[in-house]
Amino acid sequence: MKDSPLSAHSADWAKDMAKKKKSDEDILIAEHDDGVDKASQDALERAAETVCRECMQIQRSENVLVITDPNTSEIGRALYEAATKISDRVLMVMMPSTHRHGDEPPSPVAELMRKQDVVLAPTRYSLTHTRARMQACREGTRIATMPGITLQMFTEGGMTTDFNAMQSAIAQLGKSLKRQRSVHVTTPSGTDVTFEIAGRWELGDNGICNRPGQVTNLPAGKILGMPKEGTMEGTIVIDGTWDATLIENPITLKVEAGIVTKVSGEDRDDVKALFVEASRKLKPQHQSNVWTVAEFGFGMNPRARLIGNVLEDEKVQGTCYFAIGDNTNLGGSSLCGIHVTGVLSEPTVEIGELKLLNEGDMRI
Numbered sequence: 340m341k342d343s344p345l346s347a348h349s350a351d352w353a354k355d356m357a358k359k360k361k362s363d364e365d366i367l368i369a370e371h372d373d374g375v376d377k378a379s380q381d382a383l384e385r386a387a388e389t390v391c392r393e394c395m396q397i398q399r400s401e402n403v404l405v406i407t408d409p410n411t412s413e414i415g416r417a418l419y420e421a422a423t424k425i426s427d428r429v430l431m432v433m434m435p436s437t438h439r440h441g442d443e444p445p446s447p448v449a450e451l452m453r454k455q456d457v458v459l460a461p462t463r464y465s466l467t468h469t470r471a472r473m474q475a476c477r478e479g480t481r482i483a484t485m486p487g488i489t490l491q492m493f494t495e496g497g498m499t500t501d502f503n504a505m506q507s508a509i510a511q512l513g514k515s516l517k518r519q520r521s522v523h524v525t526t527p528s529g530t531d532v533t534f535e536i537a538g539r540w541e542l543g544d545n546g547i548c549n550r551p552g553q554v555t556n557l558p559a560g561k562i563l564g565m566p567k568e569g570t571m572e573g574t575i576v577i578d579g580t581w582d583a584t585l586i587e588n589p590i591t592l593k594v595e596a597g598i599v600t601k602v603s604g605e606d607r608d609d610v611k612a613l614f615v616e617a618s619r620k621l622k623p624q625h626q627s628n629v630w631t632v633a634e635f636g637f638g639m640n641p642r643a644r645l646i647g648n649v650l651e652d653e654k655v656q657g658t659c660y661f662a663i664g665d666n667t668n669l670g671g672s673s674l675c676g677i678h679v680t681g682v683l684s685e686p687t688v689e690i691g692e693l694k695l696l697n698e699g700d701m702r703i
Contacts, residue, residue, distance in 0.1 A: 600630075
């Protein structure tokens with residue numbers, strides 16, 4: 340158990356603190372909103388129990404922090420209440436919503452994260468690829484991030500899978516991938532790209548997060564790796580979802596030496612604007628980092644659905660995805676504060692000698 344100032348706080352203290360005046364800069368203890376019917380409330384409570392007991396395996400002596408924002412407070416409250424049934428060392432904070440995935444949380448939140456055994460983070464935008472999350476994990480905190488989670492996502496789809504069975508399936512496939520590094524991805528819509536994976540495949544996104552320093556997304560269920568910098572060549576056509584939107588008009592990315600050099604499609608101007616805005620916060624010599632192809636992965640969750648929310652979309656079995664931007668979370672050098680994911684439907688994925696997917700059908 341970590342030595343934390345939270346160990347002296349109780350659920351009653353948290354409720355008292357909820358009465359404090361709100362401001363845009365304050366970190367607030369979230370208040371409960373009875374905005375769901377009985378059946379939905381029961382489903383919400385079951386899902387929260389699953390997260391706390393099955394996924395995070397919280398122990399009674401552990402310090403737990405729930406981080407939420409105004410968009411996700413109902414889920415945050417459910418997790419808080421489920422955690423307090425296990426431990427009396429639980430605190431929930433509400434922070435102002437950040438502006439995009441990868442934005443750092445307020446410094447007081449980052450400081451609190453470092454002092455916990457467990458952090459549960461249902462927030463509008465992702466904390467996964469932040470310095471705050473990485474520093475907390477280095478100090479032993481285990482963290483579940485839930486960027487963009489909705490009540491429907493939390494109680495249906497990928498969150499209803501058998502996490503223990505999925506963990507076993509991911510571990511088994513991981514054995515076959517252990518020495519495979521070369522990747523070739525094609526799709527009927529025009530993707531044709533090759534690259535090498537740097538280091539090892541990451542198998543930890545299986546929903547079971549019970550060891551110090553671990554991090555997982557919930558809903559979980561993917562295998563991923565970092566494309567070796569400078570090795571990717573070809574064309575990626577995003578035809579499933581982009582960031583948090585179901586694709587109507589495919590987005591085509593030309594990639595040279597691991598960097599997106601051209602964006603095509605009806606929505607190209609919006610895509611470019613997103614990355615140009617992020618680049619303005621960087622020194623001129625680092626601005627091109629925002630266009631790094633930072634991550635590749637494929638879904639392993641049989642209950643996940645393509646719904647236009649990256650948290651669940653990238654876990655759908657039979658799809659694969661690429662993320663553009665910051666890759667430091669995986670050991671890369673592209674530090675740029677943006678990380679945007681595009682999902683490909685019906686991909687054919689060949690990894691070394693393995694034909695993993697054939698137009699969306701899992702072959703292994």
